[in-house]
Amino acid sequence: MNFAEKNNVLFMAVLLLGLPLLTLQFDVYEESDILKDDDFSTVDESESLLSNVVSDVNKTLTNFYNHVTSANVSVENKTQSLNETRKLVKCKEIVYDQSEFTEPSVEIINGTALAKLLQVKPDITSRDVEADCVLVLFHARACPFSAHAAPHFNALARSYPNIKMVALDALKYHGINAQYGIVGVPTLKMFHNGRPVGKFNGTEYNIHLFSKFVHAITGQNPQGLLVTSKDFQGPVSSVVEKETDYFLILSWFFIIICSIYYFMESKWWKMIVEMIQNNWRESEAQHEHND
Numbered sequence: 001m002n003f004a005e006k007n008n009v010l011f012m013a014v015l016l017l018g019l020p021l022l023t024l025q026f027d028v029y030e031e032s033d034i035l036k037d038d039d040f041s042t043v044d045e046s047e048s049l050l051s052n053v054v055s056d057v058n059k060t061l062t063n064f065y066n067h068v069t070s071a072n073v074s075v076e077n078k079t080q081s082l083n084e085t086r087k088l089v090k091c092k093e094i095v096y097d098q099s100e101f102t103e104p105s106v107e108i109i110n111g112t113a114l115a116k117l118l119q120v121k122p123d124i125t126s127r128d129v130e131a132d133c134v135l136v137l138f139h140a141r142a143c144p145f146s147a148h149a150a151p152h153f154n155a156l157a158r159s160y161p162n163i164k165m166v167a168l169d170a171l172k173y174h175g176i177n178a179q180y181g182i183v184g185v186p187t188l189k190m191f192h193n194g195r196p197v198g199k200f201n202g203t204e205y206n207i208h209l210f211s212k213f214v215h216a217i218t219g220q221n222p223q224g225l226l227v228t229s230k231d232f233q234g235p236v237s238s239v240v241e242k243e244t245d246y247f248l249i250l251s252w253f254f255i256i257i258c259s260i261y262y263f264m265e266s267k268w269w270k271m272i273v274e275m276i277q278n279n280w281r282e283s284e285a286q287h288e289h290n291d
Helices: 003-085 111-117 144-159 207-218 246-264 267-290
Strands: 133-139 164-169 187-192 195-199
Touching: 111 164, 133 144, 144 164, 144 207, 187 207, 195 207, 246 267
Parallel strands: 133 164
Antiparallel strands: 133 187, 187 195
């Protein structure tokens, strides 16, 4: 075999050996490409699943938002309808003497004057009929909360000149507390034609909250809301006055007497008496024995 034939045989051998390697390399690349295609398919399916989940969550949140919005709208509609159907109190205008400059102020009254002021006129049976509106502050001079509310209530009289404002010492005239449902002081109640139409239930006492309370019942707007230094001087005192509560002392005395009486009727008292008697007898017997 000459040199040319040897080269041809060698070339054929290299070609036969290299072809499987090339084929194997291609197959590997193609498998790699297939794996990549599978990976892309898997990613597409995951993205599709994630988009479906996000879409479902968005739909759920949208439905929840629509439900809450509709609920809020229905509540607002109910509140608005209640406000529209609620009748405001119609207060009779108070005529002041023009000859003398009299500024509206709080009047300090007693129980008899309050009963006369809150007399009911039987011919007035509705809130939308003009009648006397009276705002009563039940307070106590020894109560710090009453003292805190006093200047604001004094200033409130100037803000609503068509509403008569009075103050009563609920501790001094305690007999009328049950009649008007007073269980604590200070208590602010609105009366129309002698009938209670509103009670202030706030825990803070200032002129702005008082004004909102009056406006909600009467619909009247205040003529300015200003507390001056003069309002701290009266008519309702803003200084806590220390005074002896004789009814409280009498109540404690009654409680102590009752406690002693029931304790003496109990078995514990009898046991104590018997123990003392036994000790006394033993001591006497010991004394006689020593003699």
